[in-house]
Amino acid sequence: xxxxxxxxxxxxxxxxxxxxxxxxxxxxxxxxxxxxxxxxxxxxxxxxxxxxxxxxxxxxxxxxxxxxxxxxxxxxxxxxxxxxxxxxxxxxxxxxxxxxxxxxxxxxxxxxxxxxxxxxxxxxxxxxxxxxxxxxxxxxxxxxxxxxxxxxxxxxxxxxxxxxxxxxxxxxxxxxxxxxxxxxxxxxxxxxxxxxxxxxxxxxxxxxxxxxxxxxxxxxxxxxxxxxxxxxxxxxxxxxxxxxxxxxxxxxxxxxxxxxxxxxxxxxxxxxxxxxxxxxxxxxxxxxxxxxxxxxxxxxxxxxxxxxxx
Ligand code: GDP
Numbered sequence: 001x002x003x004x005x006x007x008x009x010x011x012x013x014x015x016x017x018x019x020x021x022x023x024x025x026x027x028x029x030x031x032x033x034x035x036x037x038x039x040x041x042x043x044x045x046x047x048x049x050x051x052x053x054x055x056x057x058x059x060x061x062x063x064x065x066x067x068x069x070x071x072x073x074x075x076x077x078x079x080x081x082x083x084x085x086x087x088x089x090x091x092x093x094x095x096x097x098x099x100x101x102x103x104x105x106x107x108x109x110x111x112x113x114x115x116x117x118x119x120x121x122x123x124x125x126x127x128x129x130x131x132x133x134x135x136x137x138x139x140x141x142x143x144x145x146x147x148x149x150x151x152x153x154x155x156x157x158x159x160x161x162x163x164x165x166x167x168x169x170x171x172x173x174x175x176x177x178x179x180x181x182x183x184x185x186x187x188x189x190x191x192x193x194x195x196x197x198x199x200x201x202x203x204x205x206x207x208x209x210x211x212x213x214x215x216x217x218x219x220x221x222x223x224x225x226x227x228x229x230x231x232x233x234x235x236x237x238x239x240x241x242x243x244x245x246x247x248x249x250x251x252x253x254x255x256x257x258x259x260x261x262x263x264x265x266x267x268x269x270x271x272x273x274x275x276x277x278x279x280x281x282x283x284x285x286x287x288x289x290x291x292x293x294x295x296x297x298x299x300x301x302x303x304x305x306x307x308x309x310x
Contacts, residue, residue: 004067004068004069004196005068005069005070005071005196005197005271005272006068006069006070006071006093006094006190006191006194006196006197007070007071007073007091007092007093007094007194007197007225007271007273008070008071008072008073008092008093008094008095008096008190008194009072009073009074009075009088009089009091009092009094009095009096009116009121010022010072010073010074010075010095010096010098011075011095011096011097011098011109011112011113011116011123012097012098012099012108012109012128013099013100013103013105013106013107013108013109014108015100016098016099016100016103016106016109016128016129017098017100017128017129017167017168018074018098020167020168021098021126021128021165021167022061022072022074022167023167024167024168024170024171024183025063025070025072025183025186025187026061026063026259026260027170028063028170028182028183028184028187029063029064029065029187029259059073059074060072060073060074060211060223060257060273060275061074061257061259061260062256062257062258062259062273063259064258065187065190065191066187066191068191070187070190071091071092071257071273073088073091073092073273074088075088075089075095075112076088083285085111085112085115086115086119087208087210087284087285088210089115089116089119089121090119090208090210090225091208091210091224091225091273092121092194093121093194093195093196093197093198094121094122094123094124094190094193094194094195095116095121095123095124096123096124096126096186096190097109097113097116097123097124097125097126097144098126098128098165099125099126099127099128099140099143099144100128100129100140101127101128101129101130101132101135101136101137101140101164102129102132102134102135102136102140103140104136104139104140104143104144105140105143105144105147109147110147110151113147113148113151114151117148117151117152117153117157121157122156122157122160122193123157123160124160124161124162124163124186124189124190124193124194125141125144125160125161125162125163126162126163126164126165126172126186127140127141127144127162127163127164127165128165128166128167129165129166129167129168130164130165130166130176131166131168131169137164137176138176141162144160145158148160161189161193163185163186163189164176164180165180165183165186166180170182170183171183172184172185172186172189173185196271197225197270197271197272198270198271199226199227199228199229199269199270199271200228200229200270201228201229201230201269201270202229203228203229203270204228204229204289204290204292204293204294204295205226205228205229205230205231205237205288205289205290206226206227206228206229206287206288206289206295206296206297207222207224207225207226207227207231207274207276207287207288207289208224208225208227208285208286208287208288208297209222209223209224209282209283209284209285209286209287209288210223210224210225210284211223211224211284212282212283212284213275215277218252218253218277219277219280220277220279220280220281220282221253221255221275221276221277222275222276222277222279222282222288223273223274223275223276224273224274224276224288225271225272225273225274226268226269226270226271226272226273226274227270227297228270229269229270229290230267230268230269230270231251231254231267231268231269231274231276231288232251232254232266232267233251233252233253233254233264233265233266233267234250234251234252235250235251236248236249236250236251236291237249237250237251237278237279237288237289237290237291238288238289238290238291238294239279239281239282239286239287239288239289240286240287240289240294240295240296241281241283241286242283242285242286242299244296246294247279247281248291249278249279249280250278251276251277251278252277252278253276253277253278254266254267254268254274254275254276255274255275255276255277256268256272256273256274256275257273257275262275276288285299286299
């Protein structure tokens with residue numbers, strides 16, 4: 001498959017507008033047909049999340065811009081779920097850092113940004129909620145820059161692209177003085193500043209299980225990025241368990257992401273983020289690989305960091 005892809009993570013402190021901004025991207029990408037009701041809050045669909053008012057699970061969504069498929073993965077901003085942030089960041093080649101134009105960077109901004117910088121990602125900075133009367137976009141940029149320096153960002157990372165946005169009004173722009181009309185500048189920034197995924201198609205399949213899901217019909221579903229090789233629906237695959245045990249089974253269903261929906265695929269190759277059914281006892285961090293040459297990707301250490309409320 002030669003479809004151009006970008007895989008990006010979204011990083012933000014709670015309430016800085018992650019959900020609203022992704023909704024704006026979804027709306028503009030034409031995922032919703034005209035006349036179709038757009039759910040009020042499309043990304044935080046999990047009831048538990050609604051109840052707690054925070055984003056708990058890493059979620060996947062995909063939008064199309066021009067002919068590029070942009071996979072957007074949500075990053076948990078809080079540290080209670082050790083290792084999850086690292087795993088999610090391991091699926092992407094770039095990230096969007098959303099910062100409230102009035103509040104500036106907050107503890108969760110710092111926590112996740114630190115991990116992203118350590119992974120070598122070059123964030124695109126979105127100064128959000130600029131429609132608000134108390135917005136101080138330039139002050140927020142200065143604080144973001146100071147935070148990059150403090151967290152040890154390299155020269156390339158410090159030379160970040162900045163956009164000004166109102167997810168609520170549905171626009172992003174490159175200069176504060178411009179009139180904001182739509183999300184196009186953010187789509188363009190993703191295309192130009194997030195590298196296309198790397199991966200070796202000639203190598204045996206390697207997919208790291210990043211998220212687990214469950215469907216009554218399909219059973220356990222594993223979600224992750226194909227790091228190398230190709231995966232086909234119906235093929236035999238091997239799961240390398242944490243203890244080194246190898247479990248062989250058939251890929252009973254292969255799914256890709258389209259908006260908030262999942263679509264059935266016959267085949268997907270390195271760089272794609274997919275959902276796979278058929279492995280009932282797969283766990284997070286394990287590798288789905290070729291049955292002929294089962295090679296695990298390194299397990300991501302699950303630590304339990306504490307959030308510094310400074
Ligand atoms: P999340 O926790 O980062 O997902 O934040 P949400 O997208 O849920 O937004 C938190 C609150 O900020 C909600 O009340 C939104 O309506 C509001 N909000 C989000 N984006 C904007 C924006 O661009 N402008 C204004 N004025 N409010 C916004």
